[in-house]
Amino acid sequence: xxxxxxxxxxxxxxxxxxxxxxxxxxxxxxxxxxxxxxxxxxxxxxxxxxxxxxxxxxxxxxxxxxxxxxxxxxxxxxxxxxxxxxxxxxxxxxxxxxxxxxxxxxxxxxxxxxxxxxxxxxxxxxxxxxxxxxxxxxxxxxxxxxxxxxxxxxxxxxxxxxxxxxxxxxxxxxxxxxxxxxxxxxxxxxxxxxxxxxxxxxxxxxxxxxxxxxxxxxxxxxxxxxxxxxxxxxxxxxxxxxxxxxxxxxxxxxxx
Amino acid sequence: xxxxxxxxxxxxxxxxxxxxxxxxxxxxxxxxxxxxxxxxxxxxxxxxxxxxxxxxxxxxxxxxxxxxxxxxxxxxxxxxxxxxxxxxxxxxxxxxxxxxxxxxxxxxxxxxxxxxxxxxxxxxxxxxxxxxxxxxxxxxxxxxxxxxxxxxxxxxxxxxxxxxxxxxxxxxxxxxxxxxxxxxxxxxxxxxxxxxxxxxxxxxxxxxxxxxxxxxxxxxxxxxxxxxxxxxxxxxxxxxxxxxxxxxxxxxxxxxxxxxxxxxxxxxxxxxxxxxxxxxxxxxx
Numbered sequence: 168x169x170x171x172x173x174x175x176x177x178x179x180x181x182x183x184x185x186x187x188x189x190x191x192x193x194x195x196x197x198x199x200x201x202x203x204x205x206x207x208x209x210x211x212x213x214x215x216x217x218x219x220x221x222x223x224x225x226x227x228x229x230x231x232x233x234x235x236x237x238x239x240x241x242x243x244x245x246x247x248x249x250x251x252x253x254x255x256x257x258x259x260x261x262x263x264x265x266x267x268x269x270x271x272x273x274x275x276x277x278x279x280x281x282x283x284x285x286x287x288x289x290x291x292x293x294x295x296x297x298x299x300x301x302x303x304x305x306x307x308x309x310x311x312x313x314x315x316x317x318x319x320x321x322x323x324x325x326x327x328x329x330x331x332x333x334x335x336x337x338x339x340x341x342x343x344x345x346x347x348x349x350x351x352x353x354x355x356x357x358x359x360x361x362x363x364x365x366x367x368x369x370x371x372x373x374x375x376x377x378x379x380x381x382x383x384x385x386x387x388x389x390x391x392x393x394x395x396x397x398x399x400x401x402x403x404x405x406x407x408x409x410x411x412x413x414x415x416x417x418x419x420x421x422x423x
Numbered sequence: 424x425x426x427x428x429x430x431x432x433x434x435x436x437x438x439x440x441x442x443x444x445x446x447x448x449x450x451x452x453x454x455x456x457x458x459x460x461x462x463x464x465x466x467x468x469x470x471x472x473x474x475x476x477x478x479x480x481x482x483x484x485x486x487x488x489x490x491x492x493x494x495x496x497x498x499x500x501x502x503x504x505x506x507x508x509x510x511x512x513x514x515x516x517x518x519x520x521x522x523x524x525x526x527x528x529x530x531x532x533x534x535x536x537x538x539x540x541x542x543x544x545x546x547x548x549x550x551x552x553x554x555x556x557x558x559x560x561x562x563x564x565x566x567x568x569x570x571x572x573x574x575x576x577x578x579x580x581x582x583x584x585x586x587x588x589x590x591x592x593x594x595x596x597x598x599x600x601x602x603x604x605x606x607x608x609x610x611x612x613x614x615x616x617x618x619x620x621x622x623x624x625x626x627x628x629x630x631x632x633x634x635x636x637x638x639x640x641x642x643x644x645x646x647x648x649x650x651x652x653x654x655x656x657x658x659x660x661x662x663x664x665x666x667x668x669x670x671x672x673x674x675x676x677x678x679x680x681x682x683x684x685x686x687x688x689x690x691x692x693x694x695x696x697x698x699x700x701x702x703x704x705x706x707x708x
Binding site: 224 | 471474478482485547550556557637639641642643644646647648657658661
């Protein structure tokens with residue numbers, strides 16, 4: 168091969184590879200490409216879990232760091248007669264149901280929950296959109312509730328069913344729900360909060376009870392929690408991706 | 424470095440030789456970097472559009488004082504877009520704040536032609552961003568490893584003795600400003616302005632992008648809380664991420680301009696095939 172033809176070959180093959188790469192780049196818009204893009208989510212989750220270990224805590228701030236105003240996001244008020252009635256009764260008739268793959272399904276009233284050992288934490292809420300707000304949350308560690316009902320060996324995820332419908336649909340698929348795995352469910356900062364900044368949780372922030380799972384983004388922090396269902400898979404629920412926003416394209420693992 | 428005399432078969436005039444300028448690692452990682460940074464920038468603008476305000480500190484949301492806002496408002500004249508920073512508001516209708524999307528004036532910070540995907544779709548933008556962020560980090564790690572092991576950094580990027588003196592730097596700046604580029608033996612190596620610029624990008628801007636990006640992650644913050652102290656909060660990190668990205672865009676603009684001005688074809692060939700033509704020293708042809 169002469170220098171000239173070798174050089175031509177190298178230029179040609181490099182250009183060819185570039186064209187192929189660009190074609191592949193265009194194809195990423197297609198479904199196969201979407202699968203490739205999604206592969207990064209698994210990598211992110213594994214890397215973060217490896218670096219965190221089970222117990223690494225989210226930063227806790229001081230009272231002085233609390234945001235002067237905490238943006239209300241998502242639903243501001245569940246639009247159902249059932250919720251309106253519960254609110255009217257100051258949630259005296261509200262019950263948190265815990266069922267699914269548990270040894271002893273139970274219901275808890277708000278008074279029951281407030282009698283249990285509580286945890287208070289001042290943490291940062293990070294919306295997937297990019298903004299952050301710091302608030303003080305008081306509630307019951309989810310892990311202690313799950314221990315009190317006992318999990319069956321096949322339990323893998325906790326699904327939080329909420330009272331709000333973020334999108335009005337005929338089949339109810341617009342109802343808010345979320346799911347977390349047991350590592351996050353038993354994390355010491357994962358609490359079901361009934362108070363924010365020292366007061367009962369406001370309706371805009373998810374009264375009477377919301378989830379705080381502090382190592383993930385805002386959309387995981389389900390508001391208006393009505394029922395916690397322990398499952399071995401969330402594939403059969405609504406869109407099958409484990410949450411309202413997950414069914415609409417967002418990552419199930421929202422650590423970044 | 425093996426120099427190769429080129430004979431008559433490639434039709435080059437005598438006195439011009441091709442040297443091996445860039446290693447295969449430099450070339451491959453360079454072009455992967457082009458792909459990654461392009462995807463990261465355009466998907467990053469999509470993500471920015473979801474909340475087009477920047478803040479300093481640990482928190483920041485609507486109602487908190489913003490360092491920079493790209494917004495829109497409606498008044499008698501219709502929709503107008505603006506950029507507001509430090510109390511100064513600049514009208515940017517048509518480009519920032521308000522731009523045309525599918526023929527309609529649409530309220531969005533960065534226009535459709537600058538975002539991946541072009542419509543407002545945060546979920547897809549995030550998937551692109553994090554996929555190419557991983558590729559960028561893996562590519563960068565491969566480049567750094569090779570750069571240290573092969574001696575590329577020490578040999579090609581570290582300034583030589585005397586190159587950092589004020590008088591020499593000033594001389595280099597003046598000759599660059601006159602668009603006079605090194606020739607002959609001098610062209611065998613990066614000049615000192617190139618070295619310093621590449622070092623700032625490789626050791627400064629790019630690691631800064633990764634670190635500020637990671638600081639925005641609540642999961643990473645739990646693993647490495649020191650990141651929050653390093654940058655002074657998630658929102659500060661987000662602002663620095665944006666500023667550093669805009670510095671990288673400026674670097675690329677200057678970089679491409681220099682590539683074109685100092686011999687577009689020769690530079691392009693050297694980054695594709697590795698070979699770069701220089702005039703042999705000695706009597707000029």
